[in-house]
Amino acid sequence: MKKIKINISDGIKFPHPYILKARILEIPVNIQKGEEIVLINKQGKIVGTGFYNPDTYKAIRIHTYGEAKFLDYKEIEKRIKKAFKKRKEFFDEEESFRLIFSESDLLTGLIIDKIGKGFVIQINSAGMETKRELIVKALKEIFEPEFVYEKSDSFARKEEALETIKKLHHGRLKNPYQIFTEGLFFLVDIEDGQKTGFFLDQKFNRLEMAKYAEGKVCLDLFSYTGAFTTHFLKNRAEKVFAVEISEKAIKLLKENVRINNLDERKLTVIEGDVFEKLREIKQWRIGFDLIINDPPSFTHKKRKKENALKGYKNLHSEIFDILNRRGILATFSCTHAIDIKDLIGTVSGVQKNRDFVIEVKKLLFQSPCHPVVLYFPESFYLKGVVLSIS
Ligand SMILES: C[S@@+](CC[C@H](N)C(=O)[O-])C[C@H]1O[C@@H](n2cnc3c(N)ncnc32)[C@H](O)[C@@H]1O
Numbered sequence: 001m002k003k004i005k006i007n008i009s010d011g012i013k014f015p016h017p018y019i020l021k022a023r024i025l026e027i028p029v030n031i032q033k034g035e036e037i038v039l040i041n042k043q044g045k046i047v048g049t050g051f052y053n054p055d056t057y058k059a060i061r062i063h064t065y066g067e068a069k070f071l072d073y074k075e076i077e078k079r080i081k082k083a084f085k086k087r088k089e090f091f092d093e094e095e096s097f098r099l100i101f102s103e104s105d106l107l108t109g110l111i112i113d114k115i116g117k118g119f120v121i122q123i124n125s126a127g128m129e130t131k132r133e134l135i136v137k138a139l140k141e142i143f144e145p146e147f148v149y150e151k152s153d154s155f156a157r158k159e160e161a162l163e164t165i166k167k168l169h170h171g172r173l174k175n176p177y178q179i180f181t182e183g184l185f186f187l188v189d190i191e192d193g194q195k196t197g198f199f200l201d202q203k204f205n206r207l208e209m210a211k212y213a214e215g216k217v218c219l220d221l222f223s224y225t226g227a228f229t230t231h232f233l234k235n236r237a238e239k240v241f242a243v244e245i246s247e248k249a250i251k252l253l254k255e256n257v258r259i260n261n262l263d264e265r266k267l268t269v270i271e272g273d274v275f276e277k278l279r280e281i282k283q284w285r286i287g288f289d290l291i292i293n294d295p296p297s298f299t300h301k302k303r304k305k306e307n308a309l310k311g312y313k314n315l316h317s318e319i320f321d322i323l324n325r326r327g328i329l330a331t332f333s334c335t336h337a338i339d340i341k342d343l344i345g346t347v348s349g350v351q352k353n354r355d356f357v358i359e360v361k362k363l364l365f366q367s368p369c370h371p372v373v374l375y376f377p378e379s380f381y382l383k384g385v386v387l388s389i390s
Helices: 075-088 132-143 155-159 200-210 227-234 247-259 275-283 302-324 340-352
Strands: 003-006 024-026 036-040 045-050 060-065 099-100 110-115 118-123 145-153 165-171 177-181 183-186 217-221 239-244 267-271 290-295 323-333 358-365 383-389
Touching: 036 060, 060 323, 075 132, 099 200, 110 132, 110 275, 118 302, 132 145, 132 165, 132 177, 145 183, 183 227, 183 247, 200 227, 200 323, 200 358, 217 227, 217 275, 217 302, 227 247, 239 275, 247 267, 275 302, 290 302, 302 323, 302 340, 323 340, 323 358, 340 358, 340 383
Parallel strands: 003 036, 118 145, 217 239, 217 290, 239 267, 290 323
Antiparallel strands: 003 024, 036 045, 045 060, 099 110, 110 118, 145 165, 177 183, 323 383, 358 383
């Protein structure tokens, strides 16, 4: 077992799982990219075990704390089973959910989403690349799934200097793939959709916001394939407007409304940039009762936060121009770089020059299949605020 000595205080049991290059004190020669190594502190005590990658400043990614333990087949199987048991506390057999959330499940650089009766995996670190066969084998043996598809195309791979990989490793996949989740059918574009095809992190929030939809005029901004939209239609919204820039996503949105036998006459889909379309919508003089604002992450970097906040301020300013009195807005941020206080702060600016009161009704978070762990603050990334005006 090769050992890397790092600069870390004695007694720290759960350091951040990314150890930067600058903290390395001693490193043996001939370590390969992605190789597993044991970490020791200055006193020679074991801090944990992880992967080494010389091609990124996040040179070490810890997967085990406090002991020297490599991820062999048995260990990967054990961690997947443990994560599954944890998810079962919230979801039943048929549901789609995130099974492995990388550092939160002590499998750094690995995302596994259960999408219907199959799995979509995403490998985001050089170390996890070396475990591909074991991961696929474990999924096949534990769950006997319909398919295991790898969609390793995230930005994180660029940081680790890894190529995009999209490949069916097991079974058959009919793409788009139909799932039944949260009481509705959805077509999921596993091969070319965003993330692993479906935003599982918003599961509970969609159900929560659908409670407000009955008889309401709703606006679903950044709608993707219409998960909020379909829930609103199901819950008897009077009208739903959805705005989305991706043509492919819009095609699936329309299909999703159709396969659930929902009233298509109540739906208006607007293809284009939300920032532009909001200005157009304002000219229509429609007041909305319920608005969802679920943009992509404007930044993952704390240092670029100011620009992202400007984006939110602009959005919120336009949104409050078209929200009815007693109307509800749920606005989300899906990046760790913007916390809940920042998000509310972007609304406070809008409040200053309006003649109505904006009230925080509820805070929302990522669904529990994306566990938040305190040794990895970035695991807390999705937050939402439900606001009302009077
Ligand atoms: C976080 S996802 C929304 C997920 C969706 N609410 C759901 O529950 O499935 C963000 C969406 O915004 C879309 N998008 C990104 N930039 C956009 C823009 N400027 N205008 C409109 N849509 C945009 C993306 O294509 C993506 O579908």
